Amino acid sequence: MTQLVLEQALNGLQFGLMLFLLAAGLTLVFGIMDCINLAHGSLYMVGAYFVAAAAQAADSFWLGLGAGIAGTAVLGLLLELSLFRQLYRRDHLSQVLATFALILIANESVRLIWGPAPLMLNPPESLAGPVEIAGFFYPAYRLVIIGVGLVVAALLYLLVAKSRVGMWVRAGAANREMTEALGINVRGLFTAVFVFGAALCALAGGLLGPLLAVQVGMGESVLILAFVVIIIGGIGSIRGALVGALIVGTVDTLGRALLPTLLRATLPADAAATLGPALASILIYLLMAAILFFKPQGLFPARA
Secondary structure (H helix, E strand, O other): OHHHHHHHHHHHHHHHHHHHHHHHHHHHHHHOOOOOOOOHHHHHHHHHHHHHHHHHHHOOHHHHHHHHHHHHHHHHHHHHHHHHHHHOOOOHHHHHHHHHHHHHHHHHHHHHHHOOOOEOOOOOHHHOOEEEEOOEEEEHHHHHHHHHHHHHHHHHHHHHHHOHHHHHHHHHHHOHHHHHHOOOOHHHHHHHHHHHHHHHHHHHHHHHOOOOOEOOOHHHHHHHHHHHHHHHHOOOOHHHHHHHHHHHHHHHHHHHHHHHHHHHOOOOHHHHHHHHHHHHHHHHHHHHHHHHHHOOOOOOOOOO
């Protein structure tokens, strides 16, 4: 039982860090630029397809990952210049409708280009085996994902909270007119933030591709979790996105693994098999409701 808990805790950490890569770009666009981007999950899906296609063409996972991130960043740049600059000045309803249309366009475009069947993406051969940790074996590739997630989280925090560029972005979000009067190109900064968020989506999609199916519509379910993360952590807060992602990833993974087992000790096997997955699937939403009851602005609101 102890080994199961440790293994699932590491799985939760890995899943939470990948959620953070998605939620970080989403919370910057939503909290700093005041734009609701429902198509953020579509960038994750398109990024995964770019990585899988490039990896198959180059016969190298790492080359495919780099090419997929670059391709998704270019796509994010084109979307920001052509569409999102117009949406920043519109109300949230217009943003929701426009980005929902982007979801449908992205899904059909991917189906048209790559077909309806899932795309295969294999991890590097050097990371295909397990490594021993504290007496049990754990996949080496998942450990690499955890390491990459931690490094990106640290760099992103330093960039947003400690660097001059991060200070300009925060100033532009707080008072755009005054920041532009001081000579800062706020429009260019917002474009860079959007492109950076798209690149993080591709990084998450490429790293999770070997673990999950690269398929049409894969962005919708993870988008819901990303919104839960930023609501729990606080909209616009990188620290909140990290803490919220780790909470959601750990609770979701441990809940799905342990709840059915715990319920079997008190309920009949059939009832436990039915009730366990159902409770596990709503656990993070109950957690979100409980946190918002005590902290309506999230755990670490950006403008606290």
